[in-house]
Amino acid sequence: MGKALDYSHKTDEELMALMAAADHAAAAALVARHQRGLLNLFWRYTFDRLLAEDLTQEVFLRVYKSAPLYEPRAPFRVWLYRIARNICFNELKARRVRQRPLEEPGPERSPHEELDRAQREQRVRAAIEALPERQRLALILHRFEGLPQAAVAEVMETTPEAVEALIGRAKARLRQLLADLVGG
Numbered sequence: 001m002g003k004a005l006d007y008s009h010k011t012d013e014e015l016m017a018l019m020a021a022a023d024h025a026a027a028a029a030l031v032a033r034h035q036r037g038l039l040n041l042f043w044r045y046t047f048d049r050l051l052a053e054d055l056t057q058e059v060f061l062r063v064y065k066s067a068p069l070y071e072p073r074a075p076f077r078v079w080l081y082r083i084a085r086n087i088c089f090n091e092l093k094a095r096r097v098r099q100r101p102l103e104e105p106g107p108e109r110s111p112h113e114e115l116d117r118a119q120r121e122q123r124v125r126a127a128i129e130a131l132p133e134r135q136r137l138a139l140i141l142h143r144f145e146g147l148p149q150a151a152v153a154e155v156m157e158t159t160p161e162a163v164e165a166l167i168g169r170a171k172a173r174l175r176q177l178l179a180d181l182v183g184g
Contacts, residue, residue: 012076020067027067031060034077037145038084044140045088047125055091059084074154081147081155085137120181127177135170138163 007015007029015033018026038059042052062083072079128136134156141152142163149167153160 012080013072016063016067016070016072016076019064020070027060027064030063034080035060038080041081041084041140041145042088044128044144045136046091047129051091055084055087058087062087075151077147078151078154081141081145081151082157085155088137089133123178123181127174130177131170131173135166135173138166139170142167 005025007018007026010018010026010029012030012033015026015030019030035056038056039052042055043049046052046055059080063080070079074082128139131139138152138156141147141155142149147155149160149163153163156163
């Protein structure tokens with residue numbers, strides 16, 4: 001019996017090359033490395049956990065199918081998020097997104113506090129959903145996924161200056177929509 005392979009030292013590009021050679025453990029390593037980030041992206045974009053899981057699976061299915069033809073022209077994460085962007089935009093055109101609560105009420109909150117928190121969370125979600133698609137995606141990738149503006153620009157196939165403008169407009173619109181929640 002052979003020892004389990006450790007892929008933690010491999011780059012994403014190396015894992016893609018192994019995956020192209022039908023190495024299923026390399027595919028599993030890529031999924032383990034990037035699944036949480038994609039789930040977070042899709043959840044923040046759709047506010048629907050089941051849909052986020054479906055979209056994440058669709059991304060990895062496309063990555064798997066693309067492995068034999070993959071040529072690293074951009075950092076792997078940028079390429080991955082481009083696939084995610086395309087899937088997300090296509091899916092949102094095809095479906096009406098149904099919102100689900102992020103978490104169950106915590107035992108440390110009173111019912112009144114829980115209701116207030118849930119109402120604020122719903123308002124923030126609705127405000128984010130009300131943003132134009134490109135502003136919403138730029139904000140989510142930068143603010144919640146931690147991508148630098150230059151990487152967001154690569155994902156969105158635009159310039160860093162355009163991303164900065166998109167994020168600025170998104171933040172201004174959110175401040176406007178949520179002024180009563182933030183005091184002003």
